[in-house]
Amino acid sequence: MSRLSSAFERTLPDEAATARLAADLALVLKQGDVVALSGDLGAGKTHFARAFIRALAGDPALEVPSPTYTLAQIYETRPKVTHFDLYRLGDESELDELGFEEAVETGLVLVEWPERAPDTLASASLHIELTDGPASGRTAHIRATEDAAKRVARTLAARDFLAQAGFAEADRAPFQGDASARRYESVAAHGAGPMILMDSPALVLGPPVRDGLPYARIAHTAETVLPFVAIARALSEAGLGAPAILDANLDAGFVLMSDLGRGIVLDETNCPIPERYEATMAALAHWHAHPPRRELPALGDAVHVVPPFDRGALSIEVSLLLDWYWPHLRGRLPDEAERQRFETVWNALFDRLGDAEPAIVLRDLQWPNLVWRPDEAGLKQVAILDFQDAMIGPSAYDVASLAQDARVDMPLELEQRLLDHYIGLRAAQDGIFDRARFAQDYAIMSAQRSTKILGIFVRLFRRDGKPQYLRHIPRIQSYLQRSLMHPVLGDLAALYRDWALLDDTAARTQDL
Structure with a gap:
């Protein structure tokens, strides 16, 4: 039985939308997560991976070469991310030599062409399949484990909220939080001053x-x-x-x-x-x-009744x-x-x-x-x-x-x-x-x-x-x-x- 039960779908009309989705997901993924990235040649996997890693690094200009020949590339981000490209993988047993298990234990893993090594799909907390459509552009089909699905749903809901507020194309980045369960993000949008999303x-x-x-x-x-x-x-x-x-x-x-x-x-x-x-x-x-x-x-007709200490x-x-x-x-x-x-x-x-x-x-x-x-x-x-x-x-x-x-x-x-x-x-x-x-x-x-x-x-x-x-x-x-x-x-x-x-x-x- 697949560990990936929850499903999400996002329409990506252009490469900028693909990059935003990658950055939005990078905000909520964590050490131990495995992201399996599937799609035909030219479907946008490398563009997605590059945007994902740059978001984790907080550096939009970071050089992110495709590891097609090296098969794996490590980036000292927070958390550390290891980018695998298994297109040229000869045998699944080579994953051990590439340090796949250690990469999962010590950081976050992003895998292109996971179909070449079914074990990577079996361990995935997130499987993203990119497909091209005749009219609407690219579509991201996302399946996730129960734990990852909660985080994915939340970051997608945050993007929808920003869109409703008039900032559909805003850039989001992590912002230092506090000891509570709340998360904060910095939000930058063309024509607007700096903003914080709670x-x-x-x-x-x-x-x-x-x-x-x-x-x-x-x-x-x-x-x-x-x-x-x-x-x-x-x-x-x-x-x-x-x-x-x-x-x-x-x-x-x-x-x-x-x-x-x-x-x-x-x-x-x-x-x-x-x-x-x-x-x-x-x-x-x-x-x-x-x-x-x-x-x-508070907002509209909403009123807050301040409780007594x-x-x-x-x-x-x-x-x-x-x-x-x-x-x-x-x-x-x-x-x-x-x-x-x-x-x-x-x-x-x-x-x-x-x-x-x-x-x-x-x-x-x-x-x-x-x-x-x-x-x-x-x-x-x-x-x-x-x-x-x-x-x-x-x-x-x-x-x-x-x-x-x-x-x-x-x-x-x-x-x-x-x-x-x-x-x-x-x-x-x-x-x-x-x-x-x-x-x-x-x-x-x-x-x-x-x-x-x-x-x-x-x-x-x-x-x-x-x-x-x-x-x-x-x-x-x-x-x-x-x-x-x-x-x-x-x-x-x-x-x-x-x-x-x-x-x-x-x-x-x-x-x-």
Whole structure:
């Protein structure tokens, strides 16, 4: 029975369309994939292969000779791609000498004339057959395995979305993403400025974890692109820097937005630039000065109802420490008594947040989500990204997110400078701004955020195979130690001290 079950078909009226299809597929294929490319002489296989490899290399001028005589050619792209042309293959056994299996194990494989070696067809995750028609030009018939078919369907849907937005012939290229399942691409089209395509299919909810609900529902994690579109619009209307939404398909999960540039808030040594962080604090103070709206228009008649950062969300987030960070250190899950003590301490702190100043908290204000734009003026000099999980909650959360940036070392002196800057701006805006109350809320929310992040970074390591996140743990521990100095966190400080949760040596070396 063939492994290739799903089928797709694309009409390719010219060589440019063939090259676009090759580039679109290169965006979603990965190490271990085998692409079998069939067709008669002159059907366009070599043109397709050349465009595919150039897209992987990110070099439209890369020399890609046909390996008709050498039979195989390796390109150090990401992932590495080995291009086989089996037209002159004498016997299928020669595949071993050509290193076919090793090529599959260590990279991506593209095979022309796979019919000359049936084993290549048997191992293919994608089989593309190019045929010529009398009127419509070339046609690509694509069959794929179940896993590859999901990725192929997604990249073809993205192309269709761009066509509907008026950019059918746009060039697409991979763009650095984040720790989520979302994908980003840079999009270039004649007559248009630089654009970014967000590919964010509906969130797949996990199993129930509490009260019959999955984690995402309790934590109010965005399940579609609707919140992103709505918050981007609200930020822009408030006079702040945010991506302009050029088009969106809320059901399919595609958003086309303006590319805000590559300016960052760090210097050449990857240290925070104080003035740029202060500018971000000024934008945040302006945002927080306006009472939060629960209902935000998004696109057309669609309205996003901003969820509350309620006790359920607060508590499920800190519980990540018990579920992931604790066993990372201890080699076991906490027992019921330990969980009860943890929940008792945190519930008392959450009680104190009952009358905290509310705001639409953007949730992830750290340097990779900030774009510095020196050509802009005022509050728009800094633009904000990655805010789809925004909730209505204590304004201090966003201040803590920025002043204790999880991705870069924030010296205590700079953290205090940023706090003073924000508080000064808020006090000037609001004569009754309560500095002492804000300091208490800041301590609680910074501790809540750091506690959550310790769990998230270990989860990214253990569940998602991303050990690089462990290097951030000592920084998060140091932030927690600062926060725990506030008197309101006395019980939490005693708890974390009793459990030795801030032993950075153990956290960094466990299971590495």
